[in-house]
Amino acid sequence: MTASTSPPPSRPFFLPVSTGQRFCLYHAPSASSDIHAALVYVHPFGEEMNRSRRIAALQARAFAAAGVAVLQIDLHGCGDSSGDFADARWQSWIDDLALAHGWLAEQVTGPVGLWGLRLGVLLMLDYARQARRPIDRFICWHPVMNGQAWLTQWLRLRLAGQMLDGDSGRDPAGGMQTLRATLAQGRSLEIAGYELAPDLAAAIDAVDGLALAPAGYRVDWFDIATGTGKPVTPAVSKAIAEWQRQQVGISHQQVVGQAFWALPEITSCPSLIDATLAAFHTNPA
DSSP states (O other): OOSSSOOOOEEEEEETTTTTTEEEEEESSSSGGGGEEEEEEEEEEHHHHHHHHHHHHHHHHHHHHHTEEEEEOOTTTTSSSOOOGGGHHHHHHHHHHHHHHHHHHHHSSSOOEEEEEEHHHHHHHHHHHHOSSEEEOOOOOOOBBHHHHHHHHHHHHHHHHHHHTTOOSHHHHHHHHHHHHHHHHTTOEEEEEEEHHHHHHHHHHBBGGGOOOOSSSEEEEEEESSTTTTOOOOOHHHHHHHHHHHTTTTEEEEEEOOOGGGSSSSOOHHHHHHHHHHHHHHHHO
């Protein structure tokens, strides 16, 4: 697959849903005959989504220039889509992915792949196990593989805020238990400017990537490392080994760069974009 001339600008539009609309950006080659493959991008959540917008757009444009159509969708309560984050639910996000998958499948010939970042990887894997349309392949960018661990990290942002407000004497373990008890009692929590509903928290808490192995599929998995020669983390090694045991065809790469989803300033990771494009072209689904 060779890169074409620069693709046209992305096309913004809204997909209607029963509760409002979902904002989308469609990146495609200049002519429909130039489309060789297609992907739905599944964004991360909270500020990780905002901090990742630029690199996701850069990757989508690179894909489009190489004949891969990409649909970006802001999920329920996120970005420019209808609803507040407090209204979002895991199932409503699953429904949005089905909507996006269906729309893109109508634009192209052949199956559509899924490309996720961070918690978006867990969401796309959960969607994939119930998807009614064929899926071509999976691209995982620095995936979150355990919802419970991710939720704990997010709750720590609330504890950090409490410490900054002068509540430095609180025991972090006890504070975490209190936050989880609040959610278990059906009360929402505001964390870093986002209101987390207890139903959403419970759903994230229950998702385990090891149990969602896309058996029989091609997976290109990319992690970000701060330097060359860094060892793969034990958690990643365990996950890859378990997926391989379940007959998932994994190609794993570590690329050097910064954790762009976690940095306050908007940054990119050219090595990730290049590696992702190269893997898509050289590794058949």
